[in-house]
Amino acid sequence: xxxxxxxxxxxxxxxxxxxxxxxTVSAFAGDTIAMALWAAGERALRAxxxxxxxxxxxxxxxxxxxxxxxxxxxxxxxxxxIVEPGMNVQRGGKP
Amino acid sequence: MSERVLTADVGIVGAGPxxxxxxxxxxxxxxxxxxxxxGHRAGGQIFRQLPPGASGTAIAEPPSHHHGxxxxxxxxxxxVALRSGATVWDxxxxxxxxxxDGASWLLRCERIVLAPGAYDRCIPFPGWTxxxxxxxxxxxxxxxxxxxxPGKRALVAGSGPLLLPTVTALLSAGVEVxxxxxxxxxxxxxxxxPGVLGNGARLREAFWYARQLLRAxxxxxxxxxxxxxxxxxxxxxxxIARVDGEGRPRPGSERxxxxxxxxxxxxxxxxxELGLHLGCTSRWNAARGGHCLVVDREQRTSVAGVWxxxxxxxIGGAEVAAAEGKVAGHAVVASARGGxxxxxxxxxAARERxxxxxxxxxxxxxxxxxxxxxxxxxxxxxxxxxxxxAQQAAALHGPSARAIKVGxxxxxxxxxxxxxxxxxxxxxxxxxxxAMDVPVVQxxxxxxxxxxxxxxxxx
Numbered sequence: 414x415x416x417x418x419x420x421x422x423x424x425x426x427x428x429x430x431x432x433x434x435x436x437t438v439s440a441f442a443g444d445t446i447a448m449a450l451w452a453a454g455e456r457a458l459r460a461x462x463x464x465x466x467x468x469x470x471x472x473x474x475x476x477x478x479x480x481x482x483x484x485x486x487x488x489x490x491x492x493x494x495i496v497e498p499g500m501n502v503q504r505g506g507k508p
Numbered sequence: 509m510s511e512r513v514l515t516a517d518v519g520i521v522g523a524g525p526x527x528x529x530x531x532x533x534x535x536x537x538x539x540x541x542x543x544x545x546x547g548h549r550a551g552g553q554i555f556r557q558l559p560p561g562a563s564g565t566a567i568a569e570p571p572s573h574h575h576g577x578x579x580x581x582x583x584x585x586x587x588v589a590l591r592s593g594a595t596v597w598d599x600x601x602x603x604x605x606x607x608x609d610g611a612s613w614l615l616r617c618e619r620i621v622l623a624p625g626a627y628d629r630c631i632p633f634p635g636w637t638x639x640x641x642x643x644x645x646x647x648x649x650x651x652x653x654x655x656x657x658p659g660k661r662a663l664v665a666g667s668g669p670l671l672l673p674t675v676t677a678l679l680s681a682g683v684e685v686x687x688x689x690x691x692x693x694x695x696x697x698x699x700x701x702p703g704v705l706g707n708g709a710r711l712r713e714a715f716w717y718a719r720q721l722l723r724a725x726x727x728x729x730x731x732x733x734x735x736x737x738x739x740x741x742x743x744x745x746x747x748i749a750r751v752d753g754e755g756r757p758r759p760g761s762e763r764x765x766x767x768x769x770x771x772x773x774x775x776x777x778x779x780x781e782l783g784l785h786l787g788c789t790s791r792w793n794a795a796r797g798g799h800c801l802v803v804d805r806e807q808r809t810s811v812a813g814v815w816x817x818x819x820x821x822x823i824g825g826a827e828v829a830a831a832e833g834k835v836a837g838h839a840v841v842a843s844a845r846g847g848x849x850x851x852x853x854x855x856x857a858a859r860e861r862x863x864x865x866x867x868x869x870x871x872x873x874x875x876x877x878x879x880x881x882x883x884x885x886x887x888x889x890x891x892x893x894x895x896x897x898a899q900q901a902a903a904l905h906g907p908s909a910r911a912i913k914v915g916x917x918x919x920x921x922x923x924x925x926x927x928x929x930x931x932x933x934x935x936x937x938x939x940x941x942x943a944m945d946v947p948v949v950q951x952x953x954x955x956x957x958x959x960x961x962x963x964x965x966x967x
Contacts, residue, residue, distance in 0.1 A: 420564060423562040
């Protein structure tokens with residue numbers, strides 16, 4: 414986890430590790446999947462329904478469903494789902 | 509499976525300033541209160557709190573946020589039962605069905621206060637679907653809610669009072685703001701000034717933002733808009749241009765900026781879906797963000813037992829929301845215990861509405877912004893519908909929201925037209941000034957798991 418991805422003083426929380434598309438990502442407890450991935454440099458979270466174009470976080474508050482990812486077989490909004498240790502997160506597809 | 513049913517005197521949807529203010533009044537009067545909120549901590553989008561354990565002293569806050577801290581402190585010390593991470597997906601008077609942690613719940617409550625807030629208004633432009641192009645609100649949540657640095661070089665673009673807090677959030681995260689463009693003209697803003705002058709708190713707020721921008725050497729460019737974003741898999745360049753009085757880009761005025769993040773926000777849209785589903789009357793008010801729930805001076809909606817406060821009654825900001833929430837709280841207490849809403853609370857809410865309406869006059873909708881999208885620009889992101897296809901559907905089936913939806917699937921995805929709906933008809937019918945149809949709402953009001961619907965406790 415690079416320090417320049419965090420505002421000073423906001424990362425004094427336990428570290429949580431999870432995987433995204435096979436890559437191990439470090440986050441802080443209380444991060445959403447979307448914010449943990451953003452801090453880790455990941456921008457594209459799913460492929461769009463028809464064109465398969467990369468899509469990422471848009472509203473960051475659970476409205477737009479653009480950041481859909483798959484966690485343990487269930488499709489969830491990355492921006493409203495808190496990371497848990499060992500979570501296996503895959504890119505989302507068609508909403 | 510055990511029945512997941514809660515009972516309370518009052519059910520409040522939303523833990524932003526309006527919901528917290530209403531809850532605080534009701535709890536103080538001894539009513540049992542359950543607050544359902546989709547966020548992970550109280551505060552709503554405006555008083556977003558960092559996750560537990562994080563301090564975040566580096567993040568600058570405007571003076572008005574002190575009032576937010578007071579609301580939060582009272583709220584967290586009250587007897588209110590807050591249900592965080594709760595998505596309300598169905599309702600009828602006296603009943604709210606919600607999903608929390610994947611489980612299906614029912615809240616039985618004789619009185620409902622709607623304080624669901626608002627969400628960012630999106631206007632499509634070429635490249636707005638590129639990863640790294642977000643709403644203005646999304647960037648604020650990123651910085652103030654999670655302490656995540658959005659990028660190295662940012663452009664903030666759009667229109668409305670939300671752009672300034674977005675710029676200051678970026679600055680306090682150490683981001684270089686290479687552009688801050690407001691589509692409305694400086695002259696329109698100056699015309700709105702007299703209505704705001706009487707409100708000392710709002711003036712202090714304006715000066716605070718002006719000082720933050722000055723200190724960072726960032727200049728808000730009035731009369732400019734974003735016209736497109738480009739990049740390979742993520743945003744790398746953003747082009748801005750001067751606009752005319754209608755919001756149309758002036759040829760030859762384009763400038764391209766190297767960026768790695770863009771926050772685009774064209775004001776806010778009141779969240780009225782739950783109110784509409786409950787049968788509440790709405791009214792079109794373009795200056796206040798579109799369709800708004802109609803309430804009387806005591807925040808009563810047209811449906812007995814349902815009150816509404818804050819942004820759902822029209823965009824007005826946190827001060828309006830807190831003042832109306834307080835009125836709604838008193839009105840609920842009066843309905844349960846008798847008595848009246850204090851005149852001071854009513855006067856305060858009316859005063860805050862007046863000055864926020866005056867301020868919103870500075871940012872009236874600019875129809876020309878609806879001409880930024882090109883034929884191949886995606887307008888419905890869920891279903892990947894382009895502008896050309898949406899225009900074809902409108903030409904073939906008519907310009908109503910329902911006809912466009914049937915014709916090309918725009919608005920049928922999981923966001924349920926919250927993103928495309930506020931601009932879809934204007935785009936498809938090539939009339940940027942037209943009023944939108946009342947949104948069509950259906951259960952589930954938000955996409956939830958099938959098991960949540962199947963296992964819903966009977967009302």
